[in-house]
Amino acid sequence: DKRMEVYEEIKDYTEKKFELLTLSKSKNDFIHIYNKVMFLFSDDEGIINWLLNIDQVITKVINEDDVTEVRMEWEALTNPDVFHMAFQKYLTIEE
DSSP: OHHHHHHHHHHHHHTSOGGGGGSHHHHHHHHHHHHHHHHHSTTOHHHHHHHHHHHHHHHHHHTTOOHHHHHHHHHHHTOHHHHHHHHHHHHOOOO
16 A cells, blocks of 8 residues: 555654754655555645644754754654654554
C-alpha cells in the first residue's frame, strides 16, 4: 500500500536529529515527501495541516531563527504521540 510507504518515509523523516534540518537536502527530502502526501492523503486536512506546520519549522531552521524555540516546535510536532494521532485512522484495522 502506497500510504504505508509514505507513512514510513514521514516517520523516518520526523525521527531525524534536529540538527540535520539545516541541510538543504533535508528541505528537498521534505518537499518530496510532502508531494506524495498531497497525492495520497489530499482528503485529510489534519495530516496536511500537520505537514504544513512541519514545513514552517524547517523554513525557520533554514532562516536561522531562534534555534531554541524552533527546536521546541520541532519536538512538539514530531512527538510520537502527535505523529501517531495524525495517522491513527490509517493504522487502525476496523472489523
